[in-house]
Amino acid sequence: MRYEIVFHWIAVAVYAISTLVFVYSLTFHKDRFRLGVILAAAGLVPHTLALGIRWIITGHGPYLRVYEVYSSDVWVAILVYLLVQKWKPGLRVIGVVVMPVALLLIGLAMMASPEIRELPETFRTYWLMVHIFFAKFAYSSLLLGTGCSILILVKKRYETRGGWYKKIPALDILDELAYSFTGFGFLMLAVMIVAGSIWANNAWGSYWSWDPVETWSLISWLVYGIYLHLRRTRGWRGARLAWLSVFSFGVLAFALFGIGIFYFSTHSPYISG
Amino acid sequence: MNSFGSRLWRFVTSTRLALFLIVLLTAGSLLGVIFESNKLPVIPQLIAVFPLLENIGLLNVFTTWWYMAIVVLLLLNTAACTVAQVTRIRKPAAVNPDYDTGVSWPDGARKAKEILKRKRYRVEMPDNGNRITGEKHMFGRWASVIMHLGLVIVVLGAFLSLATKMSGEFPVYVGGTFRDVHKGYIKIDEGSLFFERHGAFELELKRFSLATDKNRRVKSMESYVTIYTNGKPVKTGTITMSRPMAVGSLTFYQYSLFGYTPSLLLTGPGNQKTPLLLLMENRGFAPNFRFTSNFILPGTDFKVSAEFFPDYNENPRSPKTRSWDIKTPALKMNVSGNGRTLFAGYLTGNESVSFEGYNLSMPRVVYWAAFKVVNDSSLIMVYTGFWTVVAGLGLLYLYVPKKVIIAEVDGKVKAGGWTQRYRISMWEEVREIIAELENKH
Numbered sequence: 001m002r003y004e005i006v007f008h009w010i011a012v013a014v015y016a017i018s019t020l021v022f023v024y025s026l027t028f029h030k031d032r033f034r035l036g037v038i039l040a041a042a043g044l045v046p047h048t049l050a051l052g053i054r055w056i057i058t059g060h061g062p063y064l065r066v067y068e069v070y071s072s073d074v075w076v077a078i079l080v081y082l083l084v085q086k087w088k089p090g091l092r093v094i095g096v097v098v099m100p101v102a103l104l105l106i107g108l109a110m111m112a113s114p115e116i117r118e119l120p121e122t123f124r125t126y127w128l129m130v131h132i133f134f135a136k137f138a139y140s141s142l143l144l145g146t147g148c149s150i151l152i153l154v155k156k157r158y159e160t161r162g163g164w165y166k167k168i169p170a171l172d173i174l175d176e177l178a179y180s181f182t183g184f185g186f187l188m189l190a191v192m193i194v195a196g197s198i199w200a201n202n203a204w205g206s207y208w209s210w211d212p213v214e215t216w217s218l219i220s221w222l223v224y225g226i227y228l229h230l231r232r233t234r235g236w237r238g239a240r241l242a243w244l245s246v247f248s249f250g251v252l253a254f255a256l257f258g259i260g261i262f263y264f265s266t267h268s269p270y271i272s273g
Numbered sequence: 274m275n276s277f278g279s280r281l282w283r284f285v286t287s288t289r290l291a292l293f294l295i296v297l298l299t300a301g302s303l304l305g306v307i308f309e310s311n312k313l314p315v316i317p318q319l320i321a322v323f324p325l326l327e328n329i330g331l332l333n334v335f336t337t338w339w340y341m342a343i344v345v346l347l348l349l350n351t352a353a354c355t356v357a358q359v360t361r362i363r364k365p366a367a368v369n370p371d372y373d374t375g376v377s378w379p380d381g382a383r384k385a386k387e388i389l390k391r392k393r394y395r396v397e398m399p400d401n402g403n404r405i406t407g408e409k410h411m412f413g414r415w416a417s418v419i420m421h422l423g424l425v426i427v428v429l430g431a432f433l434s435l436a437t438k439m440s441g442e443f444p445v446y447v448g449g450t451f452r453d454v455h456k457g458y459i460k461i462d463e464g465s466l467f468f469e470r471h472g473a474f475e476l477e478l479k480r481f482s483l484a485t486d487k488n489r490r491v492k493s494m495e496s497y498v499t500i501y502t503n504g505k506p507v508k509t510g511t512i513t514m515s516r517p518m519a520v521g522s523l524t525f526y527q528y529s530l531f532g533y534t535p536s537l538l539l540t541g542p543g544n545q546k547t548p549l550l551l552l553m554e555n556r557g558f559a560p561n562f563r564f565t566s567n568f569i570l571p572g573t574d575f576k577v578s579a580e581f582f583p584d585y586n587e588n589p590r591s592p593k594t595r596s597w598d599i600k601t602p603a604l605k606m607n608v609s610g611n612g613r614t615l616f617a618g619y620l621t622g623n624e625s626v627s628f629e630g631y632n633l634s635m636p637r638v639v640y641w642a643a644f645k646v647v648n649d650s651s652l653i654m655v656y657t658g659f660w661t662v663v664a665g666l667g668l669l670y671l672y673v674p675k676k677v678i679i680a681e682v683d684g685k686v687k688a689g690g691w692t693q694r695y696r697i698s699m700w701e702e703v704r705e706i707i708a709e710l711e712n713k714h
Contacts, residue, residue: 176695202515223299
């Protein structure tokens with residue numbers, strides 16, 4: 001347990017430096033994004049060790065309560081970001097969005113209780129693994145889509161200033177990437193909802209019970225559906241679609257972070273506290 | 274073309290209507306989450322000031338007529354849009370060779386064919402033709418249709434399920450059998466079209482066990498049961514909290530620890546023995562269960578108020594039961610009669626108690642477990658719809674249809690590309706093909 005906490009804090013420290021590098025680059029118009037990426041990758045090493053140790057100690061994946069859920073969300077988000085920037089180096093700048101969000105989340109995780117909770121009997125099913133796996137990739141993919149959208153807004157506003165802003169990919173490329181990540185996230189979200197329904201049916205005999213988290217996931221899916229329809233059929237592009245993407249991510253994030261505060265849900269004991 | 278019918282069709286298949294309905298459904302669901310949970314303190318105040326809010330069903334949004342109407346309208350719109358999409362897809366995708374290559378025909382054509390084949394395009398070139406067509410992942414054009422069709426199936430399945438599903442919760446003690454009759458259920462929900470078929474099954478509970486965590490929460494339950502239909506055993510096996518048991522269209526779930534059933538033996542004057550099976554039902558909330566019962570001892574006027582502890586703990590500073598397992602059972606009793614208390618204390622499995630010439634012992638205690646049975650033959654339709662949506666979405670974003678045209682215009686090769694999505698990537702691919710044709714790679 002002690003090693004796990006130590007590794008976690010090392011990861012937090014490295015992510016914090018990476019975030020500072022990204023913020024410095026953004027504020028002072030310097031291109032230090034490569035250093036930010038290297039630091040993010042370096043932080044992933046102790047983070048992986050911390051989660052690995054946790055997994056061994058608890059005997060289950062890191063998906064019970066805030067400490068495990070947020071930490072593993074951050075791990076997946078940074079991993080996906082690193083893979084994406086390797087595939088498209090022009091997207092390195094999305095770290096400006098990804099790293100602060102990751103730091104905030106892992107910070108919240110570290111503030112929560114690391115007490116180990118036993119896996120409830122109803123959680124011992126493969127459908128839960130599928131549900132969680134796709135949820136994490138959905139959030140990561142939609143975060144990257146939002147990152148691209150924020151870059152669209154930044155580029156539109158500051159492009160004339162020169163400096164690193166010129167290194168942001170062209171608007172139409174960003175637009176298509178935002179659409180790709182959002183579309184992919186929409187698919188992942190669909191699988192997440194379906195797998196969750198099957199799990200709920202196996203556990204409680206009801207595939208849909210209008211639980212607040214369940215309904216909020218549906219709302220998020222519908223909002224992203226509106227985004228995709230507006231782009232595909234109504235020709236929405238650029239800033240207004242980017243703002244919709246930011247709003248949609250806010251709606252999605254509320255399902256994970258907000259619902260547990262305001263409402264009691266089947267998920268509450270496992271995604272809060 | 275301007276007839277009322279075609280205008281109506283255009284309206285029904287319009288994406289504006291689809292967007293409007295999705296926004297309405299989102300807003301309705303949002304109201305549902307906000308009002309239905311009824312947790313925000315401002316809501317009762319709002320209802321008090323505007324009673325209309327309750328009248329329009331804001332406290333039960335998901336079953337209101339207007340929410341259902343939005344879903345039905347969206348269903349019709351989605352179905353119509355799907356049909357309209359099929360009509361569009363059946364037409365071949367139009368591609369224009371807009372980009373010059375600087376390569377001449379027919380050498381360029383031969384090379385283009387090789388490049389397209391290497392890039393895994395299905396290449397077609399009519400004999401003596403002046404045009405090469407390369408197609409890839411064209412089945413992906415059906416993705417949107419498949420996805421929307423899946424949504425239609427899900428919603429239809431859900432409506433059907435709502436109308437025909439039956440779900441009920443019932444208790445049964447170890448050694449006992451539950452017979453499916455309407456009045457035997459603790460709770461029963463039946464769809465308006467559910468065909469009354471009670472008597473369809475019997476469940477015999479042969480064994481039951483449970484495990485609790487260090488906070489005395491029940492973490493797992495397991496039952497060994499036999500299911501009978503038409504009086505004959507059809508399935509024997511174990512039901513756990515993560516593994517229900519399916520028998521035909523019925524599925525049985527382990528639901529909760531409903532209570533305990535201590536068997537009492539009352540020995541009266543003249544050594545007359547009367548067996549008594551107590552049903553001690555849980556009246557508390559997890560993890561603080563309370564198993565209580567009030568009854569009259571048979572053959573007497575003695576009133577008994579009882580509380581049961583499955584693993585009795587004498588330490589007054591600790592909870593009265595150490596766990597929910599039956600280990601050292603004790604029945605806390607208050608027996609009164611003739612206007613006075615006849616006995617107040619604990620009856621345990623080891624020691625009997627006596628009062629007013631009567632003797633009471635507790636030779637055996639068994640668990641009383643609750644199960645849930647669900648009869649939902651539309652579930653398969655909902656799941657089929659779910660997976661159709663996922664398959665459609667997978668095709669939509671991972672199997673993108675592409676078409677490339679290489680054509681001869683005035684002896685030169687021109688190229689063009691088409692895709693349903695990701696136009697920039699397609700343009701990059703056409704540019705790559707042109708660069709290879711021009712030997713720039």
